Amino acid sequence: VRPAAALVSGALCALCGGLLLAALQLGPAARRVPLVILVPTMLLLLLQLLRDLGLLAGAGRPRGWLAFPSPPHGLEAVAAAPREPARELIAVGLVAAVVLSVDLLGLPVALPLWLCLVLVVRARVRLAVAALTAALTFIAIEMGLVRTLGTLLPPGRLLDWLGL
Amino acid sequence: VSYLGTAGEALLLALSWPHVVYPVVGTLLAMVTSFLPGIGGITLMALLLPLTLSWEPLPIVLLYGALVGGATFMGSVTAILFNVPGGAPSAATLLDGHPMAQQGKARTALACAAAASAIGSTIGVVLLVALLPVVRPLVLAFGPLEFLMLALWGLTTIIVVSRGSALKGAAMAGLGFALALVGLDPVAAQPRWTFGSDYLADGLKPIPVLLGLFAVAEALTLLASSRVGLGGSGISARAGSIREGILAPLRHRGLLLRSSLIGTLIGIIPGVGGTVASFVAYGHAVQSSRDRSRFGKGDIRGVVAPEAAHDAKDGGSLLPVLAFGLPGSEGTVLLLAVLTIHGIVPGRPMLEAHLPLTFALIWALFLSNWLTSIVGLAMTGGLARLSGLRTDIMAPVILALVALGAVAYRGQQMDLLVALAFGVAGYVLRRFGWPRIPFIIAFVLASMVEDNLLLSLRLAEIGRLSPWDRPLALGLAALVALTVAWMVYEKRRATLPEDPA
Numbered sequence: 001v002r003p004a005a006a007l008v009s010g011a012l013c014a015l016c017g018g019l020l021l022a023a024l025q026l027g028p029a030a031r032r033v034p035l036v037i038l039v040p041t042m043l044l045l046l047l048q049l050l051r052d053l054g055l056l057a058g059a060g061r062p063r064g065w066l067a068f069p070s071p072p073h074g075l076e077a078v079a080a081a082p083r084e085p086a087r088e089l090i091a092v093g094l095v096a097a098v099v100l101s102v103d104l105l106g107l108p109v110a111l112p113l114w115l116c117l118v119l120v121v122r123a124r125v126r127l128a129v130a131a132l133t134a135a136l137t138f139i140a141i142e143m144g145l146v147r148t149l150g151t152l153l154p155p156g157r158l159l160d161w162l163g164l
Numbered sequence: 165v166s167y168l169g170t171a172g173e174a175l176l177l178a179l180s181w182p183h184v185v186y187p188v189v190g191t192l193l194a195m196v197t198s199f200l201p202g203i204g205g206i207t208l209m210a211l212l213l214p215l216t217l218s219w220e221p222l223p224i225v226l227l228y229g230a231l232v233g234g235a236t237f238m239g240s241v242t243a244i245l246f247n248v249p250g251g252a253p254s255a256a257t258l259l260d261g262h263p264m265a266q267q268g269k270a271r272t273a274l275a276c277a278a279a280a281s282a283i284g285s286t287i288g289v290v291l292l293v294a295l296l297p298v299v300r301p302l303v304l305a306f307g308p309l310e311f312l313m314l315a316l317w318g319l320t321t322i323i324v325v326s327r328g329s330a331l332k333g334a335a336m337a338g339l340g341f342a343l344a345l346v347g348l349d350p351v352a353a354q355p356r357w358t359f360g361s362d363y364l365a366d367g368l369k370p371i372p373v374l375l376g377l378f379a380v381a382e383a384l385t386l387l388a389s390s391r392v393g394l395g396g397s398g399i400s401a402r403a404g405s406i407r408e409g410i411l412a413p414l415r416h417r418g419l420l421l422r423s424s425l426i427g428t429l430i431g432i433i434p435g436v437g438g439t440v441a442s443f444v445a446y447g448h449a450v451q452s453s454r455d456r457s458r459f460g461k462g463d464i465r466g467v468v469a470p471e472a473a474h475d476a477k478d479g480g481s482l483l484p485v486l487a488f489g490l491p492g493s494e495g496t497v498l499l500l501a502v503l504t505i506h507g508i509v510p511g512r513p514m515l516e517a518h519l520p521l522t523f524a525l526i527w528a529l530f531l532s533n534w535l536t537s538i539v540g541l542a543m544t545g546g547l548a549r550l551s552g553l554r555t556d557i558m559a560p561v562i563l564a565l566v567a568l569g570a571v572a573y574r575g576q577q578m579d580l581l582v583a584l585a586f587g588v589a590g591y592v593l594r595r596f597g598w599p600r601i602p603f604i605i606a607f608v609l610a611s612m613v614e615d616n617l618l619l620s621l622r623l624a625e626i627g628r629l630s631p632w633d634r635p636l637a638l639g640l641a642a643l644v645a646l647t648v649a650w651m652v653y654e655k656r657r658a659t660l661p662e663d664p665a
Contacts, residue, residue, distance in 0.1 A: 008596045012339065016339065022356075022357055027354050030349035030356055033618070037338055037342050040338060041341075045335050088384075090388075092588055102577060119560060140568060145571060
């Protein structure tokens with residue numbers, strides 16, 4: 001049994017199952033293609049879940065016609081380096097912080113601020129360099145996105161509440 | 165004036181002052197923006213569209229021809245050095261290009277990519293010029309059934325480029341296909357999995373999904389790893405031979421030629437695009453090789469094939485645009501829009517009255533591909549040194565670029581949320597050995613498959629379509645069946661690998 005792997009397989013099963021149930025509520029024409037795709041996908045995911053739960057032989061070792069030699073990709077050296085749960089949580093937290101700060105402060109303010117803070121606190125870059133990077137990011141957003149492309153960026157909720 | 169005489173006149177025109185400035189500036193702009201993950205040639209083309217409204221047709225075609233061709237190699241630079249493809253087609257290059265960089269052959273991989281790109285693009289342009297007068301009947305013969313079969317053939321190649329368990333690869337392809345169906349049903353216009361959201365009603369777009377699955381997931385990997393610098397022990401920024409890289413495509417000239425032909429052919433077919441060209445060529449390199457054990461671990465053939473196909477595709481993709489006004493990729497969609505806005509109608513006028521303009525566009529594409537490779541090669545040393553950057557600095561910068569690219573794409577902050585959500589999902593999937601490549605290929609091909617499947621079924625229902633009357637479709641179906649049968653045979657024969665998870 002591989003609990004973490006089974007958890008991921010289970011989550012994918014839940015996602016696929018949810019889409020499958022929602023597809024059943026669609027009209028006959030609209031659900032035809034989704035069902036053709038989702039039914040076999042669900043079966044494959046369940047098979048993998050059973051493998052990860054140790055209820056089916058072959059967990060972690062593909063066999064038969066389903067097995068094939070295939071190229072790996074990714075930052076293998078980096079990915080293979082020791083990972084601590086705390087680091088992973090911090091990484092996901094930093095991503096969540098981007099979303100939260102953009103929602104509260106708006107992209108033009110939040111992104112340069114977030115970048116500056118992360119560079120200083122996490123990467124220990126000098127404040128002047130981080131501030132310069134943040135300033136360049138702000139200019140790129142204002143000049144590139146807002147003025148040239150004419151992108152309408154919604155103001156952050158916090159700034160909206162404060163009437164700024 | 166003869167056909168080739170017009171081609172020569174257009175070349176002289178493109179190289180004359182001040183016209184030569186446009187392809188050069190276009191190429192340099194495309195190179196710079198392509199170096200930034202997510203802010204690729206498409207955004208740049210869209211950005212320049214309002215600025216060029218008052219221009220004459222010749223500068224327009226020279227600039228946009230260069231933009232179509234100039235972005236490709238630099239997308240591969242980020243793929244090789246950082247494992248972050250500058251565009252979806254460059255994802256195939258990272259499979260072997262990045263492991264080469266990790267083995268201290270960053271310069272070799274970059275030089276190989278540059279040389280393969282330049283030669284591949286030349287083959288693509290030569291074929292374009294040769295086929296332009298004669299290909300029209302073939303492209304016109306493609307109906308929905310042929311498009312469907314072609315897309316299915318693309319999907320079967322997923323299994324070749326997937327890693328680890330095929331069961332996981334097939335499941336990921338299914339999920340990618342399913343998530344691409346989010347939005348309005350094309351027949352009944354009924355919302356599918358939109359949950360009342362206007363954003364989802366428009367469907368999930370490839371760019372935020374791609375940014376998330378690749379760029380954000382990589383940034384998360386960098387942040388979660390205890391390794392501080394990529395150049396520390398895996399990658400030597402100065403190692404590798406430029407000469408070896410340049411000679412590699414010539415050493416594998418058979419593969420180079422076949423990959424260029426694959427790229428040109430796939431480029432000709434509207435809607436398939438560079439991603440499929442790169443991955444099909446990569447799959448072909450794996451399939452046609454006697455020793456496959458090195459693929460995915462830094463085999464230079466894994467750089468030659470996708471790079472040649474990717475750049476050759478540009479020449480092929482211009483063919484349906486110029487002859488029939490059928491765009492074959494996102495880049496050519498924008499090119500078509502630009503031409504139409506300026507009153508240059510593709511089709512017969514483009515091949516007769518505007519033939520010099522057509523050739524100017526082709527020459528701009530040709531020049532930009534070579535210029536990109538030459539400038540890229542000249543900068544290889546400097547670019548390779550970038551891989552020595554600290555990962556804890558790179559990761560937040562990548563995330564910031566993703567945020568900018570996601571929002572710049574169409575000005576919606578929700579695209580940023582989608583990119584980050586897919587990034588976290590991509591990190592988790594990768595951590596547990598679920599391949600992302602099958603997901604993204606199925607995601608990209610899904611709309612083409614669905615549209616053509618429904619249209620084919622409808623035509624069959626009303627008696628307007630019989631597969632037995634469509635030899636091209638039957639040929640493509642036979643190709644799909646042969647690919648599957650061959651893969652099954654190979655899987656049985658192959659040594660079983662351990663699951664990477």
